[in-house]
Amino acid sequence: MPELPEVETTLRGIAPHMEGHAIAEVAVRNPSLRWPVPAEVVRAEGQEVIGCRRRAKYLLVELERGGLMIHLGMSGSLRICGPDDAPRKHDHVDIVMDSGRCVRFNDPRRFGALLWWEERPDEHVLLRDLGPEPLSGDFSGGHLWRLSRGRKGAVKNFIMDGHVVVGVGNIYASEALFMSGIHPSRPAGRISATRYQALALAIRDVLTHAIRRGGTTLRDFVNSEGNPGYFAQELLVYEREGHPCFQCGNPIRRRVIGQRSSYYCPSCQR
């Protein structure tokens, strides 16, 4: 479910309810997420939230000593709940604030995670080897071009590799490749610096625009207020197999690349 824009939207939703408030309790209803929720999360109790931020698709809740790391996996979401809101199906964890409200983690497929870090989260094993943030100055066409030299795998897999650049998931990979006219199966090492320039710009643009729209809702994504995102209606190729290309009118095709559905226009993308 959540790609980077959805995670960013979630971050902006929870931050005002957490920053400057103390955590009263971390109530774990079901600890069996992707990794078992560690017992250390109780160390959050009684601590004030210094800040909330995002690295790749991980949400980091920074406390006075240590902090929480949250990943939404494929189907996870966070919602702000009041003290009287009864938990629903798949509501696995509540982070109860001293305000009485809580940040409630729901995840039907349980591919998400709630972890504890003790210090320097950016050096955590899950974060330390990740590539640059796509919306930061460290990301560019030149970066993609340099890393791609000699690589024979499909460019779509290349841009979805978190060691190359973080935050480009299956929806926005298809979208950005369409926007830059690059065929998703093309070997990454056989794309010019000029075309990588266009691809990097497309990645920035599509992510920035989706964040402004509150993320993409395909099935069940809701932000922390329980509202959907509005980017789905602007998708150019994703889940549009057989529909006419907005640019040339030919039917959009679907092809499995790296075990993921990929959508592209065979005449606009080469």
Place this chain on the structure above:
DNA sequence: AAAGACACCTGTCCGC
């Protein structure tokens, strides 16, 4: 080092 397959799990949709 790079690339590919597979794993984790639940829900939904479609054809028979």
Place this chain on the structure above:
DNA sequence: TGCGGACAGGTGTCTT
């Protein structure tokens, strides 16, 4: 109505 199969936004891990 039920059942089986395909498919779904991610990513760590294992094998070639």
